[in-house]
Amino acid sequence: MTAPLPTARRVLEATSTAATLMAGYSEEDHSRLRPLLGSSRFGGAFGYNPFTLYRAGAVSSPNALVLGKIGNGKSALVKSYLARMLANGFPALVIDPKGEYGPLAEHFGEGAVSLMRGGEGVNPFVPPSACDTSTALEFNCEMAERAIQALAGRPATSLEGASVRSVLSALGDEVAFLPLRRGLVALDERGGPPGWLGRYSRGSLAEAVAALDRLLDSGLVSAGRRTGSLASRLGKGIVAVDLSAAFGSTLYSLAATMVLASVRALQLQPGSPRLVVAVDEIWALAEDPETARWLRSYWKLSRALGISNLGVTHRLSDLRQVAGPTTTALLQDSETVVAFAMELSDAAEFCRERGLPPDLARTISRLSKGSALWQFGKSLCLVDHRLTATERILCDTDGRLRGENQADARLGGEGGGR
Ligand SMILES: Nc1ncnc2c1ncn2[C@@H]1O[C@H](COP(=O)(O)OP(=O)(O)OP(=O)(O)O)[C@@H](O)[C@H]1O
Numbered sequence: 001m002t003a004p005l006p007t008a009r010r011v012l013e014a015t016s017t018a019a020t021l022m023a024g025y026s027e028e029d030h031s032r033l034r035p036l037l038g039s040s041r042f043g044g045a046f047g048y049n050p051f052t053l054y055r056a057g058a059v060s061s062p063n064a065l066v067l068g069k070i071g072n073g074k075s076a077l078v079k080s081y082l083a084r085m086l087a088n089g090f091p092a093l094v095i096d097p098k099g100e101y102g103p104l105a106e107h108f109g110e111g112a113v114s115l116m117r118g119g120e121g122v123n124p125f126v127p128p129s130a131c132d133t134s135t136a137l138e139f140n141c142e143m144a145e146r147a148i149q150a151l152a153g154r155p156a157t158s159l160e161g162a163s164v165r166s167v168l169s170a171l172g173d174e175v176a177f178l179p180l181r182r183g184l185v186a187l188d189e190r191g192g193p194p195g196w197l198g199r200y201s202r203g204s205l206a207e208a209v210a211a212l213d214r215l216l217d218s219g220l221v222s223a224g225r226r227t228g229s230l231a232s233r234l235g236k237g238i239v240a241v242d243l244s245a246a247f248g249s250t251l252y253s254l255a256a257t258m259v260l261a262s263v264r265a266l267q268l269q270p271g272s273p274r275l276v277v278a279v280d281e282i283w284a285l286a287e288d289p290e291t292a293r294w295l296r297s298y299w300k301l302s303r304a305l306g307i308s309n310l311g312v313t314h315r316l317s318d319l320r321q322v323a324g325p326t327t328t329a330l331l332q333d334s335e336t337v338v339a340f341a342m343e344l345s346d347a348a349e350f351c352r353e354r355g356l357p358p359d360l361a362r363t364i365s366r367l368s369k370g371s372a373l374w375q376f377g378k379s380l381c382l383v384d385h386r387l388t389a390t391e392r393i394l395c396d397t398d399g400r401l402r403g404e405n406q407a408d409a410r411l412g413g414e415g416g417g418r
Protein backbone atom coordinates (compact mmCIF):
# COMPACT_ATOMS: atom_id res chain seq x y z
CA MET A 1 0.00 0.00 0.00
CA THR A 2 1.30 3.47 -0.76
CA ALA A 3 1.00 6.29 1.77
CA PRO A 4 -1.45 9.14 0.96
CA LEU A 5 0.14 11.73 -1.30
CA PRO A 6 1.37 14.94 0.34
CA THR A 7 -0.86 17.86 -0.61
CA ALA A 8 1.79 19.62 -2.71
CA ARG A 9 2.23 16.55 -4.86
CA ARG A 10 -1.50 16.05 -5.21
CA VAL A 11 -1.83 19.64 -6.44
CA LEU A 12 1.06 19.14 -8.84
CA GLU A 13 -0.44 15.95 -10.18
CA ALA A 14 -3.85 17.61 -10.55
CA THR A 15 -2.21 20.40 -12.55
CA SER A 16 -0.42 17.89 -14.71
CA THR A 17 -3.62 15.97 -15.20
CA ALA A 18 -5.48 19.07 -16.35
CA ALA A 19 -2.71 19.96 -18.80
CA THR A 20 -2.65 16.39 -20.00
CA LEU A 21 -6.37 16.29 -20.61
CA MET A 22 -6.05 19.51 -22.56
CA ALA A 23 -3.38 17.81 -24.65
CA GLY A 24 -6.02 15.31 -25.77
CA TYR A 25 -5.54 12.43 -23.37
CA SER A 26 -8.47 10.88 -21.59
CA GLU A 27 -8.92 9.33 -18.19
CA GLU A 28 -10.36 6.14 -19.58
CA ASP A 29 -11.59 3.38 -17.35
CA HIS A 30 -9.20 0.44 -17.60
CA SER A 31 -10.76 -1.58 -14.81
CA ARG A 32 -12.39 -4.00 -17.24
CA LEU A 33 -9.10 -4.99 -18.90
CA ARG A 34 -7.44 -8.18 -17.69
CA PRO A 35 -5.04 -8.71 -16.09
CA LEU A 36 -5.39 -6.10 -13.38
CA LEU A 37 -2.04 -4.66 -12.34
CA GLY A 38 -2.83 -2.11 -9.65
CA SER A 39 -4.85 0.97 -8.94
CA SER A 40 -5.13 4.17 -10.91
CA ARG A 41 -4.48 7.46 -9.11
CA PHE A 42 -7.44 8.79 -11.10
CA GLY A 43 -9.64 6.19 -9.34
CA GLY A 44 -10.45 2.52 -9.87
CA ALA A 45 -8.46 -0.55 -10.76
CA PHE A 46 -5.99 -0.55 -13.64
CA GLY A 47 -5.82 -3.41 -16.12
CA TYR A 48 -3.74 -3.75 -19.26
CA ASN A 49 -3.66 -6.27 -22.09
CA PRO A 50 -1.89 -5.34 -25.34
CA PHE A 51 -3.71 -8.02 -27.34
CA THR A 52 -7.16 -6.87 -26.19
CA LEU A 53 -6.25 -3.23 -26.80
CA TYR A 54 -4.87 -4.05 -30.24
CA ARG A 55 -7.98 -5.99 -31.21
CA ALA A 56 -10.17 -3.12 -30.04
CA GLY A 57 -8.14 -0.67 -32.15
CA ALA A 58 -7.07 1.27 -29.05
CA VAL A 59 -3.38 0.77 -29.92
CA SER A 60 -1.77 0.19 -33.30
CA SER A 61 1.25 -1.68 -31.90
CA PRO A 62 1.26 -4.35 -29.18
CA ASN A 63 4.83 -3.46 -28.13
CA ALA A 64 5.78 -1.66 -24.94
CA LEU A 65 8.78 -0.05 -23.24
CA VAL A 66 9.30 0.20 -19.49
CA LEU A 67 11.67 2.93 -18.35
CA GLY A 68 12.95 4.25 -15.04
CA LYS A 69 15.77 4.61 -12.56
CA ILE A 70 17.45 1.61 -10.95
CA GLY A 71 15.48 -0.18 -8.25
CA ASN A 72 12.11 1.47 -8.85
CA GLY A 73 10.12 -1.64 -9.76
CA LYS A 74 10.54 -2.14 -13.52
CA SER A 75 11.42 -5.83 -13.32
CA ALA A 76 8.90 -6.39 -10.51
CA LEU A 77 6.16 -5.02 -12.77
CA VAL A 78 7.32 -7.25 -15.63
CA LYS A 79 7.34 -10.31 -13.36
CA SER A 80 3.84 -9.73 -11.99
CA TYR A 81 2.57 -8.78 -15.46
CA LEU A 82 3.94 -12.00 -17.00
CA ALA A 83 2.44 -14.11 -14.20
CA ARG A 84 -0.94 -12.45 -14.58
CA MET A 85 -0.93 -12.56 -18.38
CA LEU A 86 -0.28 -16.29 -18.07
CA ALA A 87 -3.24 -16.62 -15.70
CA ASN A 88 -5.28 -15.00 -18.48
CA GLY A 89 -4.07 -17.48 -21.10
CA PHE A 90 -1.04 -15.67 -22.57
CA PRO A 91 2.30 -17.48 -22.26
CA ALA A 92 5.60 -15.61 -22.20
CA LEU A 93 9.31 -15.73 -22.77
CA VAL A 94 11.75 -13.43 -21.03
CA ILE A 95 15.33 -12.63 -21.97
CA ASP A 96 16.91 -12.61 -18.55
CA PRO A 97 20.38 -10.99 -18.56
CA LYS A 98 20.80 -11.01 -14.78
CA GLY A 99 19.44 -14.49 -14.08
CA GLU A 100 16.65 -13.14 -11.85
CA TYR A 101 13.53 -14.59 -13.53
CA GLY A 102 14.27 -18.27 -12.76
CA PRO A 103 12.09 -18.47 -9.60
CA LEU A 104 9.18 -16.83 -11.44
CA ALA A 105 9.49 -19.24 -14.36
CA GLU A 106 9.75 -22.21 -11.98
CA HIS A 107 6.71 -21.10 -10.03
CA PHE A 108 4.38 -19.98 -12.80
CA GLY A 109 5.74 -21.66 -15.86
CA GLU A 110 8.18 -23.85 -17.63
CA GLY A 111 11.33 -22.97 -15.76
CA ALA A 112 14.56 -21.38 -16.85
CA VAL A 113 16.50 -22.31 -19.95
CA SER A 114 20.15 -21.67 -19.19
CA LEU A 115 22.10 -21.10 -22.35
CA MET A 116 25.88 -21.39 -22.51
CA ARG A 117 26.00 -23.49 -19.34
CA GLY A 118 26.10 -26.93 -20.91
CA GLY A 119 22.41 -27.24 -21.84
CA GLU A 120 20.84 -27.47 -25.29
CA GLY A 121 21.17 -24.39 -27.42
CA VAL A 122 18.65 -22.66 -29.68
CA ASN A 123 18.19 -22.82 -33.43
CA PRO A 124 17.56 -19.33 -34.83
CA PHE A 125 17.00 -20.51 -38.40
CA VAL A 126 13.55 -20.38 -40.00
CA PRO A 127 12.57 -23.56 -41.86
CA PRO A 128 11.45 -22.51 -45.38
CA SER A 129 8.16 -24.38 -44.89
CA ALA A 130 7.24 -21.94 -42.06
CA CYS A 131 7.00 -18.93 -44.38
CA ASP A 132 8.04 -18.27 -47.98
CA THR A 133 11.41 -19.64 -49.09
CA SER A 134 13.00 -16.31 -49.99
CA THR A 135 12.04 -14.63 -46.69
CA ALA A 136 13.36 -17.62 -44.74
CA LEU A 137 16.60 -17.53 -46.73
CA GLU A 138 17.09 -13.79 -46.06
CA PHE A 139 16.45 -14.26 -42.32
CA ASN A 140 18.82 -17.24 -42.20
CA CYS A 141 21.68 -15.67 -44.19
CA GLU A 142 21.49 -12.65 -41.89
CA MET A 143 21.73 -14.89 -38.79
CA ALA A 144 24.69 -16.89 -40.14
CA GLU A 145 26.55 -13.73 -41.17
CA ARG A 146 25.88 -12.13 -37.77
CA ALA A 147 27.36 -15.22 -36.09
CA ILE A 148 30.46 -15.08 -38.30
CA GLN A 149 30.83 -11.36 -37.65
CA ALA A 150 30.52 -11.74 -33.87
CA LEU A 151 32.93 -14.66 -33.61
CA ALA A 152 35.45 -13.76 -36.31
CA GLY A 153 35.49 -10.15 -35.09
CA ARG A 154 34.91 -8.71 -38.58
CA PRO A 155 32.03 -8.55 -41.07
CA ALA A 156 31.53 -11.64 -43.26
CA THR A 157 33.33 -11.32 -46.62
CA SER A 158 31.35 -11.46 -49.87
CA LEU A 159 32.78 -14.95 -50.51
CA GLU A 160 31.58 -16.09 -47.08
CA GLY A 161 28.19 -14.47 -47.71
CA ALA A 162 27.81 -16.24 -51.07
CA SER A 163 28.94 -19.56 -49.59
CA VAL A 164 26.55 -19.30 -46.64
CA ARG A 165 23.69 -18.47 -49.02
CA SER A 166 24.53 -21.43 -51.26
CA VAL A 167 24.64 -23.91 -48.35
CA LEU A 168 21.57 -22.56 -46.55
CA SER A 169 19.42 -22.60 -49.71
CA ALA A 170 20.26 -26.30 -50.19
CA LEU A 171 19.45 -27.31 -46.60
CA GLY A 172 15.68 -26.82 -46.76
CA ASP A 173 13.92 -27.54 -43.48
CA GLU A 174 17.06 -29.20 -42.05
CA VAL A 175 18.61 -25.77 -41.63
CA ALA A 176 20.87 -25.63 -38.54
CA PHE A 177 24.44 -24.66 -37.62
CA LEU A 178 26.14 -28.08 -37.87
CA PRO A 179 24.83 -28.80 -41.41
CA LEU A 180 25.86 -25.25 -42.35
CA ARG A 181 29.37 -25.89 -41.05
CA ARG A 182 29.58 -29.20 -42.95
CA GLY A 183 28.33 -27.50 -46.12
CA LEU A 184 30.99 -24.77 -45.86
CA VAL A 185 33.76 -27.37 -45.42
CA ALA A 186 32.48 -29.26 -48.49
CA LEU A 187 32.33 -26.04 -50.54
CA ASP A 188 35.89 -25.19 -49.52
CA GLU A 189 37.05 -28.59 -50.81
CA ARG A 190 35.14 -28.12 -54.06
CA GLY A 191 36.67 -24.68 -54.73
CA GLY A 192 33.99 -22.27 -53.54
CA PRO A 193 30.29 -21.70 -54.12
CA PRO A 194 28.77 -22.48 -57.54
CA GLY A 195 29.01 -19.52 -59.92
CA TRP A 196 31.72 -17.77 -57.83
CA LEU A 197 33.68 -15.59 -60.26
CA GLY A 198 36.17 -14.10 -57.82
CA ARG A 199 39.55 -15.54 -56.86
CA TYR A 200 39.43 -18.65 -54.72
CA SER A 201 42.07 -20.55 -52.83
CA ARG A 202 41.56 -23.54 -50.63
CA GLY A 203 41.08 -22.57 -46.99
CA SER A 204 39.29 -19.29 -47.81
CA LEU A 205 36.33 -20.43 -45.73
CA ALA A 206 38.46 -21.66 -42.81
CA GLU A 207 37.84 -18.57 -40.66
CA ALA A 208 34.08 -18.81 -41.14
CA VAL A 209 34.19 -22.52 -40.23
CA ALA A 210 36.30 -21.74 -37.14
CA ALA A 211 33.76 -19.05 -36.12
CA LEU A 212 30.94 -21.59 -36.38
CA ASP A 213 32.99 -24.06 -34.33
CA ARG A 214 33.36 -21.47 -31.59
CA LEU A 215 29.63 -20.76 -31.73
CA LEU A 216 28.75 -24.47 -31.47
CA ASP A 217 31.24 -24.91 -28.58
CA SER A 218 29.69 -21.96 -26.70
CA GLY A 219 26.48 -23.91 -26.08
CA LEU A 220 24.43 -20.99 -27.37
CA VAL A 221 23.08 -22.75 -30.46
CA SER A 222 21.99 -26.31 -31.08
CA ALA A 223 23.93 -28.34 -33.61
CA GLY A 224 20.93 -29.83 -35.36
CA ARG A 225 17.42 -28.84 -36.34
CA ARG A 226 15.99 -29.59 -32.90
CA THR A 227 15.58 -26.41 -30.90
CA GLY A 228 15.76 -28.37 -27.67
CA SER A 229 14.16 -27.15 -24.51
CA LEU A 230 13.05 -23.79 -25.91
CA ALA A 231 10.90 -25.35 -28.64
CA SER A 232 9.27 -27.81 -26.27
CA ARG A 233 8.54 -25.18 -23.61
CA LEU A 234 7.63 -22.08 -25.60
CA GLY A 235 3.95 -21.24 -25.51
CA LYS A 236 3.17 -23.34 -22.42
CA GLY A 237 4.01 -21.04 -19.53
CA ILE A 238 6.67 -18.54 -18.62
CA VAL A 239 10.08 -19.44 -20.03
CA ALA A 240 13.06 -17.49 -18.72
CA VAL A 241 16.14 -17.62 -20.92
CA ASP A 242 19.02 -17.08 -18.55
CA LEU A 243 21.79 -15.24 -20.41
CA SER A 244 23.66 -14.17 -17.31
CA ALA A 245 26.67 -16.23 -18.46
CA ALA A 246 27.08 -13.81 -21.38
CA PHE A 247 25.80 -10.51 -19.92
CA GLY A 248 28.57 -7.93 -19.99
CA SER A 249 30.58 -9.84 -22.61
CA THR A 250 30.82 -9.21 -26.35
CA LEU A 251 28.78 -12.39 -26.91
CA TYR A 252 25.71 -11.01 -25.12
CA SER A 253 24.09 -9.18 -28.02
CA LEU A 254 24.63 -12.20 -30.30
CA ALA A 255 23.13 -14.49 -27.65
CA ALA A 256 20.03 -12.33 -27.20
CA THR A 257 19.64 -12.01 -30.98
CA MET A 258 19.86 -15.78 -31.43
CA VAL A 259 17.18 -16.34 -28.80
CA LEU A 260 14.83 -13.74 -30.28
CA ALA A 261 15.43 -15.16 -33.77
CA SER A 262 14.58 -18.65 -32.45
CA VAL A 263 11.36 -17.27 -31.02
CA ARG A 264 10.65 -15.68 -34.41
CA ALA A 265 11.26 -19.03 -36.14
CA LEU A 266 8.94 -20.86 -33.72
CA GLN A 267 6.24 -18.19 -33.90
CA LEU A 268 6.21 -18.37 -37.70
CA GLN A 269 5.00 -21.98 -37.44
CA PRO A 270 1.25 -22.26 -38.04
CA GLY A 271 -0.92 -22.44 -34.91
CA SER A 272 1.59 -20.82 -32.55
CA PRO A 273 -0.09 -19.01 -29.61
CA ARG A 274 0.07 -15.29 -28.97
CA LEU A 275 3.11 -14.63 -26.84
CA VAL A 276 4.54 -11.92 -24.60
CA VAL A 277 8.29 -11.50 -25.07
CA ALA A 278 10.04 -9.42 -22.42
CA VAL A 279 13.60 -8.20 -22.92
CA ASP A 280 15.02 -6.92 -19.65
CA GLU A 281 17.95 -4.46 -19.83
CA ILE A 282 17.24 -3.92 -23.54
CA TRP A 283 19.77 -1.08 -23.59
CA ALA A 284 22.48 -3.76 -23.68
CA LEU A 285 21.34 -4.60 -27.21
CA ALA A 286 21.65 -0.97 -28.29
CA GLU A 287 25.40 -0.87 -27.79
CA ASP A 288 26.18 -2.72 -31.01
CA PRO A 289 24.74 -0.90 -34.09
CA GLU A 290 24.20 -4.16 -36.04
CA THR A 291 22.19 -5.65 -33.18
CA ALA A 292 20.28 -2.40 -32.76
CA ARG A 293 19.28 -2.47 -36.44
CA TRP A 294 18.26 -6.13 -36.19
CA LEU A 295 16.24 -5.42 -33.06
CA ARG A 296 14.30 -2.66 -34.81
CA SER A 297 13.27 -4.96 -37.64
CA TYR A 298 12.37 -7.76 -35.20
CA TRP A 299 10.33 -5.28 -33.12
CA LYS A 300 8.39 -4.14 -36.19
CA LEU A 301 7.52 -7.75 -37.07
CA SER A 302 5.63 -8.26 -33.79
CA ARG A 303 2.13 -8.16 -35.33
CA ALA A 304 2.98 -10.81 -37.95
CA LEU A 305 4.47 -13.02 -35.23
CA GLY A 306 1.60 -12.66 -32.74
CA ILE A 307 4.08 -11.25 -30.23
CA SER A 308 3.75 -8.38 -27.81
CA ASN A 309 7.32 -7.27 -27.04
CA LEU A 310 8.16 -5.53 -23.78
CA GLY A 311 11.56 -3.87 -23.43
CA VAL A 312 12.97 -2.66 -20.11
CA THR A 313 15.58 0.09 -19.91
CA HIS A 314 16.75 2.94 -17.69
CA ARG A 315 16.52 6.05 -19.84
CA LEU A 316 15.51 7.08 -23.33
CA SER A 317 19.08 8.12 -24.00
CA ASP A 318 20.14 4.48 -23.50
CA LEU A 319 18.04 3.66 -26.54
CA ARG A 320 19.42 6.46 -28.69
CA GLN A 321 21.48 4.02 -30.71
CA VAL A 322 18.48 1.78 -31.33
CA ALA A 323 16.23 4.68 -32.16
CA GLY A 324 18.90 6.74 -33.92
CA PRO A 325 19.52 10.41 -33.26
CA THR A 326 16.57 11.68 -35.28
CA THR A 327 14.27 8.74 -35.85
CA THR A 328 12.57 7.15 -32.89
CA ALA A 329 11.58 3.92 -34.60
CA LEU A 330 11.71 1.65 -31.59
CA LEU A 331 9.81 4.18 -29.52
CA GLN A 332 7.24 4.72 -32.24
CA ASP A 333 6.73 1.01 -32.59
CA SER A 334 6.27 0.67 -28.83
CA GLU A 335 2.98 2.39 -28.46
CA THR A 336 2.78 1.65 -24.76
CA VAL A 337 5.33 3.30 -22.49
CA VAL A 338 5.53 2.78 -18.74
CA ALA A 339 7.59 5.48 -17.02
CA PHE A 340 8.86 4.86 -13.49
CA ALA A 341 10.71 7.57 -11.53
CA MET A 342 13.53 9.17 -13.55
CA GLU A 343 15.93 12.07 -13.06
CA LEU A 344 14.12 15.31 -13.90
CA SER A 345 16.22 15.86 -17.06
CA ASP A 346 15.44 12.33 -18.29
CA ALA A 347 11.76 12.79 -17.50
CA ALA A 348 11.74 16.09 -19.43
CA GLU A 349 13.30 14.35 -22.43
CA PHE A 350 10.76 11.54 -22.09
CA CYS A 351 7.86 14.04 -22.12
CA ARG A 352 9.32 15.78 -25.19
CA GLU A 353 9.77 12.51 -27.11
CA ARG A 354 6.30 11.29 -26.24
CA GLY A 355 4.54 14.61 -26.85
CA LEU A 356 3.44 14.96 -23.23
CA PRO A 357 2.97 18.26 -21.36
CA PRO A 358 6.37 19.35 -19.93
CA ASP A 359 5.00 19.81 -16.41
CA LEU A 360 4.40 16.07 -16.22
CA ALA A 361 8.21 15.62 -16.00
CA ARG A 362 8.23 16.77 -12.38
CA THR A 363 5.47 14.29 -11.51
CA ILE A 364 7.46 11.45 -13.13
CA SER A 365 10.66 12.45 -11.34
CA ARG A 366 8.84 12.23 -7.98
CA LEU A 367 7.11 8.87 -8.42
CA SER A 368 7.66 6.42 -5.60
CA LYS A 369 8.83 2.81 -5.99
CA GLY A 370 6.21 0.64 -7.67
CA SER A 371 4.34 3.59 -9.25
CA ALA A 372 4.51 4.57 -12.91
CA LEU A 373 2.90 6.65 -15.62
CA TRP A 374 1.35 4.53 -18.37
CA GLN A 375 0.85 6.04 -21.81
CA PHE A 376 -0.81 4.19 -24.68
CA GLY A 377 -3.24 5.21 -27.39
CA LYS A 378 -5.18 8.14 -25.99
CA SER A 379 -4.77 6.90 -22.43
CA LEU A 380 -2.59 8.25 -19.69
CA CYS A 381 -2.71 6.77 -16.19
CA LEU A 382 -0.72 7.09 -12.99
CA VAL A 383 -0.70 3.59 -11.58
CA ASP A 384 0.35 2.10 -8.24
CA HIS A 385 1.31 -1.51 -8.96
CA ARG A 386 0.22 -4.01 -6.34
CA LEU A 387 2.20 -7.21 -5.83
CA THR A 388 0.66 -10.31 -4.26
CA ALA A 389 2.51 -11.94 -1.35
CA THR A 390 3.88 -14.60 -3.69
CA GLU A 391 4.96 -12.05 -6.27
CA ARG A 392 6.72 -10.03 -3.56
CA ILE A 393 8.97 -13.02 -2.86
CA LEU A 394 9.50 -13.78 -6.54
CA CYS A 395 10.25 -10.12 -7.33
CA ASP A 396 12.59 -9.43 -4.44
CA THR A 397 15.89 -8.28 -5.89
CA ASP A 398 16.84 -6.43 -2.67
CA GLY A 399 17.00 -9.58 -0.52
CA ARG A 400 20.74 -9.98 -0.85
CA LEU A 401 21.28 -6.33 0.03
CA ARG A 402 19.35 -6.91 3.23
CA GLY A 403 21.37 -10.08 3.87
CA GLU A 404 18.43 -12.46 3.37
CA ASN A 405 18.71 -15.78 1.62
CA GLN A 406 16.11 -15.86 -1.16
CA ALA A 407 16.28 -19.65 -1.31
CA ASP A 408 14.77 -19.73 2.19
CA ALA A 409 11.71 -17.80 1.12
CA ARG A 410 8.56 -19.84 1.46
CA LEU A 411 6.19 -19.35 -1.44
CA GLY A 412 2.47 -19.30 -0.80
CA GLY A 413 0.04 -20.64 -3.40
CA GLU A 414 -2.28 -17.67 -3.70
CA GLY A 415 -2.45 -15.53 -6.81
CA GLY A 416 -4.93 -12.79 -6.00
CA GLY A 417 -5.35 -9.51 -7.79
CA ARG A 418 -5.59 -10.95 -11.26
N1 LIG B 1 5.02 -2.51 -6.51
C1 LIG B 1 5.90 -2.93 -5.60
N2 LIG B 1 5.53 -3.24 -4.35
C2 LIG B 1 6.44 -3.69 -3.44
N3 LIG B 1 7.76 -3.86 -3.70
C3 LIG B 1 8.20 -3.57 -4.92
C4 LIG B 1 7.30 -3.09 -5.95
N4 LIG B 1 8.03 -2.90 -7.07
C5 LIG B 1 9.28 -3.24 -6.77
N5 LIG B 1 9.39 -3.64 -5.49
C6 LIG B 1 10.63 -4.12 -4.86
O1 LIG B 1 11.68 -3.21 -5.13
C7 LIG B 1 12.89 -3.88 -5.42
C8 LIG B 1 13.48 -3.37 -6.72
O2 LIG B 1 12.57 -3.64 -7.76
P1 LIG B 1 13.05 -4.11 -9.22
O3 LIG B 1 14.03 -5.20 -9.13
O4 LIG B 1 11.81 -4.36 -9.98
O5 LIG B 1 13.76 -2.76 -9.72
P2 LIG B 1 14.26 -2.39 -11.19
O6 LIG B 1 13.62 -1.09 -11.54
O7 LIG B 1 14.05 -3.51 -12.11
O8 LIG B 1 15.80 -2.16 -10.92
P3 LIG B 1 17.07 -2.37 -11.92
O9 LIG B 1 17.11 -1.17 -12.81
O10 LIG B 1 18.24 -2.41 -10.97
O11 LIG B 1 16.87 -3.65 -12.65
C9 LIG B 1 12.56 -5.38 -5.44
O12 LIG B 1 13.07 -6.00 -4.29
C10 LIG B 1 11.07 -5.44 -5.49
O13 LIG B 1 10.56 -6.55 -4.79
Ligand SMILES: [Mg+2]
Nearest residue numbers: 074075076280
Ligand atom coordinates in the same frame (compact mmCIF):
# COMPACT_ATOMS: atom_id res chain seq x y z
MG1 LIG C 1 15.38 -4.77 -13.13
